[in-house]
Each structure stands twice: as C-alpha cells, then as structure tokens.
Amino acid sequence: MLSTTESEIAMADKPTVLFVCVHNAGRSQMAAGFLRELGGDDVEVLSAGSAPKDSINPVAVAAMAEEGIDISSNTPQVLTVDAVRESDVVITMGCGDACPIFPGKRYEDWELDDPAGQGIDAVRPIRDEIRARVEALVAELLPARGAS
Numbered sequence: 001m002l003s004t005t006e007s008e009i010a011m012a013d014k015p016t017v018l019f020v021c022v023h024n025a026g027r028s029q030m031a032a033g034f035l036r037e038l039g040g041d042d043v044e045v046l047s048a049g050s051a052p053k054d055s056i057n058p059v060a061v062a063a064m065a066e067e068g069i070d071i072s073s074n075t076p077q078v079l080t081v082d083a084v085r086e087s088d089v090v091i092t093m094g095c096g097d098a099c100p101i102f103p104g105k106r107y108e109d110w111e112l113d114d115p116a117g118q119g120i121d122a123v124r125p126i127r128d129e130i131r132a133r134v135e136a137l138v139a140e141l142l143p144a145r146g147a148s
Contacts, residue, residue, distance in 0.1 A: 016044040018087035024049025024076035026057040026115040027093040033071040034134040052076035
C-alpha cells in the first residue's frame, strides 16, 4: 500500500505556488503572470515580497504586455508566514533568508537579475528567462499541460 503525505495529496488536486522577491514588483509578478496564463485554473498562484513596493514596476508591466499578459492591476503583497504555509512550492528570487522554511515544502531559488531601474531592453531577457523557468515548472507540476 502506498502512503502519501498531505502535501502530495494537496499538490495532486491543485498545487499552490508562491513566488517571492524583495519588492514583489517585478520578477515575482512576472512569474506569477506567466504561471496564471500557462497553468490556468489547475494551479493556485501567489506572489509576495519581503519589502514590497507600492506598485508594480511599469517596465515589467510593459514587458509582460508584449507577451499578451496584463499584470498592471496587480498590487505588491507582503510576505506572510501563512502564504508560505499554504503553498506547495515556494520559489524565491533574491529575497535571501526572509522566507520562512516549513518542512515538506518544495523550495527553489531562481537567480535572476532584478528589473528594478532597468529599461525594457534589459528587462526582456529577464522576462524570457522567467517564462522558460515557469514553462519547466508547469511541465513538472501539470504534466498534461506542460507539453506544447
């Protein structure tokens, strides 16, 4: 008889992914936008920051708009222990040790340049790298959707 943990059961139903960066205004918002687009209703998407800004980086908004994804109405959120607790996968992007660690969670750290203060030409490669990583994540979490 196979035994499964509660987190495996939760992920089998509908995985929850939390993207965390410092300001929750660029990288994590772009990643969340891609996962919402690519994962649809089959995945719950959260994003937060250890020191969130007041608004989304307008260059990140423009870069995502080029991909047909609107993140302009998103609002940076503060990282909470509850957000980490309810997530199956926690992906950090330069937030250091600010993210609480819970046993049984899947953690990944994506080393990505920060789009803050950058022009659109510098943000596009960051956006494209995020898209590639999110596509790989979708292929792992939602194998039937990952194939394109």
